[in-house]
Amino acid sequence: MFKVTIDNQSIEVEPGTTILQAARKIGGEIVPPAMCYHSELKNSGGKCRTCMVKVVQGSANDPRPIPKLVASCRTEVMDGMVVENITSPQVVDARKAVVEFLLLNHPLDCPVCDQAGECDLQNLSYEHGTNATRFEEEKRTYDKVDIGNLIQFHPNRCILCYRCIYAADQLTDNRVHGVLYRGEKSEISTFIHQAIENDFSGNIIDVCPVGALTDKTFRFKNRVWFLKPMDAHRNCPTCSGKVTLWYRGDEVYRVTGRKDVYGEVHDFICNECRFEKKNSNDWTIEGPRTVAPYSVINQNHYKKVVIPSVINPLKETME
Amino acid sequence: MERKIVLEHIDVEGIQHLDVYRQHGGYLSLKKALKSMTPDEVVTEVKTAGLRGRGGAGFPTGMKWSFIDKKSGNPRYLICNADESEPGTFKDRYLMQHIPHRLIEGMICAAYALGANKAYIYVRGEFKAVIGILNTAIKEAYAAGLLGKNILGSGFDLDLHVHSGAGAYICGEETALIESLEGKRGNPRLKPPFPAIKGLYQCPTVVNNVETLANIGWIVNNGGEEYAKIGIGRSTGTKLISACGNINKPGVYEIELGLPVHEFIYSNDYCGGIKGGKELKAVVPGGSSVPILPKELILKTIEGVDRLMSYESLSEGGFISGSMLGSGGFIVFDEDACIVRNTYNFSRFYHHESCGQCSPCREGTSWMESVLHRIENGQGKTKDIDLLVSIASKIEGNTICPLGDAASWPVAAAIRHFRHEFEFHVNHPELIKNIKHGNLEKLDVKN
Numbered sequence: 001m002f003k004v005t006i007d008n009q010s011i012e013v014e015p016g017t018t019i020l021q022a023a024r025k026i027g028g029e030i031v032p033p034a035m036c037y038h039s040e041l042k043n044s045g046g047k048c049r050t051c052m053v054k055v056v057q058g059s060a061n062d063p064r065p066i067p068k069l070v071a072s073c074r075t076e077v078m079d080g081m082v083v084e085n086i087t088s089p090q091v092v093d094a095r096k097a098v099v100e101f102l103l104l105n106h107p108l109d110c111p112v113c114d115q116a117g118e119c120d121l122q123n124l125s126y127e128h129g130t131n132a133t134r135f136e137e138e139k140r141t142y143d144k145v146d147i148g149n150l151i152q153f154h155p156n157r158c159i160l161c162y163r164c165i166y167a168a169d170q171l172t173d174n175r176v177h178g179v180l181y182r183g184e185k186s187e188i189s190t191f192i193h194q195a196i197e198n199d200f201s202g203n204i205i206d207v208c209p210v211g212a213l214t215d216k217t218f219r220f221k222n223r224v225w226f227l228k229p230m231d232a233h234r235n236c237p238t239c240s241g242k243v244t245l246w247y248r249g250d251e252v253y254r255v256t257g258r259k260d261v262y263g264e265v266h267d268f269i270c271n272e273c274r275f276e277k278k279n280s281n282d283w284t285i286e287g288p289r290t291v292a293p294y295s296v297i298n299q300n301h302y303k304k305v306v307i308p309s310v311i312n313p314l315k316e317t318m319e
Numbered sequence: 320m321e322r323k324i325v326l327e328h329i330d331v332e333g334i335q336h337l338d339v340y341r342q343h344g345g346y347l348s349l350k351k352a353l354k355s356m357t358p359d360e361v362v363t364e365v366k367t368a369g370l371r372g373r374g375g376a377g378f379p380t381g382m383k384w385s386f387i388d389k390k391s392g393n394p395r396y397l398i399c400n401a402d403e404s405e406p407g408t409f410k411d412r413y414l415m416q417h418i419p420h421r422l423i424e425g426m427i428c429a430a431y432a433l434g435a436n437k438a439y440i441y442v443r444g445e446f447k448a449v450i451g452i453l454n455t456a457i458k459e460a461y462a463a464g465l466l467g468k469n470i471l472g473s474g475f476d477l478d479l480h481v482h483s484g485a486g487a488y489i490c491g492e493e494t495a496l497i498e499s500l501e502g503k504r505g506n507p508r509l510k511p512p513f514p515a516i517k518g519l520y521q522c523p524t525v526v527n528n529v530e531t532l533a534n535i536g537w538i539v540n541n542g543g544e545e546y547a548k549i550g551i552g553r554s555t556g557t558k559l560i561s562a563c564g565n566i567n568k569p570g571v572y573e574i575e576l577g578l579p580v581h582e583f584i585y586s587n588d589y590c591g592g593i594k595g596g597k598e599l600k601a602v603v604p605g606g607s608s609v610p611i612l613p614k615e616l617i618l619k620t621i622e623g624v625d626r627l628m629s630y631e632s633l634s635e636g637g638f639i640s641g642s643m644l645g646s647g648g649f650i651v652f653d654e655d656a657c658i659v660r661n662t663y664n665f666s667r668f669y670h671h672e673s674c675g676q677c678s679p680c681r682e683g684t685s686w687m688e689s690v691l692h693r694i695e696n697g698q699g700k701t702k703d704i705d706l707l708v709s710i711a712s713k714i715e716g717n718t719i720c721p722l723g724d725a726a727s728w729p730v731a732a733a734i735r736h737f738r739h740e741f742e743f744h745v746n747h748p749e750l751i752k753n754i755k756h757g758n759l760e761k762l763d764v765k766n
Contacts, residue, residue: 046509046677046719047676047677047678047719048677048678049677049678049679049717049718052717068716068717069716069717071509071719074509094713094717097679097713097717098678098679098717100713101678101679101681101682101683101686101713102678102682104682104686105682134706134709135686137686137689137690140685159678160675160676160678160681162676178504179504179675181675182487182489182672182673182674182675183670183671183672183673183674183675183681183684183685184670184673184675184681184682184684184685185675186674186675186681
């Protein structure tokens with residue numbers, strides 16, 4: 001077992017664990033945010049640079065620091081490694097810079113975006129971003145791409161995390177979409193305009209950290225914070241059948257995979273479960289899904305919250 | 320006086336053909352290496368020689384070779400990085416075009432040292448003529464038994480392939496090159512693992528620059544110790560410098576490392592002074608990605624010591640008052656050059672060539688370009704100059720590969736040393752709009 005210290009908290013982890021996974025084991029505010037990394041998708045991560053941390057001691061044997069900040073999602077821990085995340089001003093600064101870069105060309109159309117309320121980029125910019133932009137140029141826009149009847153694609157919102165590509169590559173047989181062009185002009189697209197259609201294509205909606213890929217059958221139907229998430233399952237011949245149903249009143253508005261606290265789905269579901277089974281009778285209800293208390297999804301389901309007396313009320317409520 | 324190793328016999332007619340090349344001592348190193356030396360001995364010679372990578376970073380070649388994983392039992396690969404695309408650098412093209420066998424000879428020795436039975440030359444796609452020359456040379460080498468099975472009866476096999484790039488600067492980054500060679504999109508990989516452990520097809524791989532490999536033949540022939548005597552300090556050997564810009568004699572020069580910069584610019588053996596008898600203004604000493612230095616700092620270090628053409632001397636003073644030898648693209652600007660326009664030009668290049676994989680580089684390079692475009696066209700504001708410094712500092716060090724650094728260094732250095740020119744651009748928008756060329760600051764003084 002390797003001992004690793006992150007922001008003065010130590011933990012022992014298996015060799016081969018990444019810094020990010022070790023931090024998640026410790027939990028709390030020292031967990032670096034991650035936009036492009038998805039623990040179920042091989043080779044994902046390293047691209048968005050939000051999870052960068054400072055390694056002040058490489059290992060017990062070789063205590064030299066790593067000169068540059070490293071992507072914690074892809075850097076494996078060494079025995080005796082000492083890592084600084086929120087305790088390093090350099091990391092905090094770099095993260096702020098990355099948020100600024102990610103938002104440069106993002107349309108910020110949250111008021112009309114279906115992802116609003118459960119968007120990783122919203123959370124990231126709320127926690128680490130600034131409240132003004134220094135970007136005066138015109139934002140980059142793309143032509144509309146139609147990728148079929150089930151999934152709505154908004155290329156303008158895309159942050160090029162490559163998650164949907166890894167998902168399509170690793171979950172399905174025929175990947176028809178990828179990244180075209182390069183640099184600032186790169187875009188996710190199909191070549192030449194095709195529909196993304198297969199039994200598991202809907203999962204690219206769940207892995208998308210922003211509102212670039214959304215559910216067409218749920219489009220503009222409701223806001224997520226008006227819905228009540230319930231865990232449910234059914235005997236599905238193609239997938240695990242473990243889903244979250246999103247209710248308003250008695251009506252199921254949409255079906256998604258079960259996202260954990262880091263926004264990752266671990267049981268991928270098939271398109272039949274996601275798009276066609278929108279009736280309570282199809283499902284065995286397990287109970288309400290726990291959503292992080294600070295999420296806006298909880299805002300309309302008032303719970304008894306003890307308001308702490310001073311500063312940092314959120315943190316204490318969470319605990 | 321030019322000391323020639325890589326470009327030896329370059330003037331001989333027909334040297335690009337095998338028979339002429341062999342008449343002038345070509346491929347002797349092969350006999351020596353394959354018949355009388357073990358692979359490890361070749362690596363040791365290269366280590367003793369102190370040869371450093373000529374592609375830009377200057378990492379010791381022998382050290383790089385010794386990192387290659389020989390235990391895994393996986394096949395090993397040698398790749399020659401001939402994707403020379405840096406603005407200002409054109410030495411590898413010159414070498415491959417005129418004396419291709421020098422590279423092939425070096426590659427066979429290197430492959431023998433590494434135990435690689437497959438080697439690739441990844442050539443920049445635009446070098447159509449070079450690809451033809453290399454293929455002809457390789458065909459000749461195969462016919463003479465210098466490539467293929469059982470080379471010179473030694474039992475060592477080597478296949479050498481030329482692979483053409485498709486027009487991407489980023490594929491000069493070694494892991495992006497490997498991805499591209501595998502037939503994928505040329506996105507750099509995250510390191511570690513380094514190519515010496517997991518490179519081409521996840522097998523141990525060494526990627527070396529053309530000029531680095533072209534030195535190997537000489538080192539095997541004459542020994543590492545002899546090679547280490549050439550040059551100065553830890554900068555051993557010679558270096559090809561491709562000089563361009565406002566000089567009398569642009570071209571590729573092979574210099575002994577340690578030559579004073581002053582001599583290189585003004586001597587008639589080399590650049591031959593500034594064109595039209597004008598004043599020197601600034602120099603980018605190692606290809607577009609290294610920091611630009613003004614006249615005072617390129618000729619002498621901040622301590623007043625003469626600056627030499629060597630890895631150490633050019634980087635003395637860090638980035639505050641120094642630069643880098645880089646890949647040897649020596650770009651000279653005379654007194655009438657506009658640094659802002661030049662910086663904008665470089666920035667446009669990096670924006671165009673960013674792969675778009677990681678966010679700081681993808682978004683930052685385009686942002687820097689637009690801000691510089693504004694300043695260059697008389698729409699800049701004073702705060703834009705600080706904004707540029709800030710963007711550059713936020714890209715640097717935060718990206719997957721060094722392209723982010725390469726994009727931010729020229730901008731940061733230009734503002735560091737020539738801030739007054741940027742301020743002039745911002746403060747005289749009308750003048751800037753009407754006149755597009757030349758040193759406007761100087762023009763204003765005259766009027």
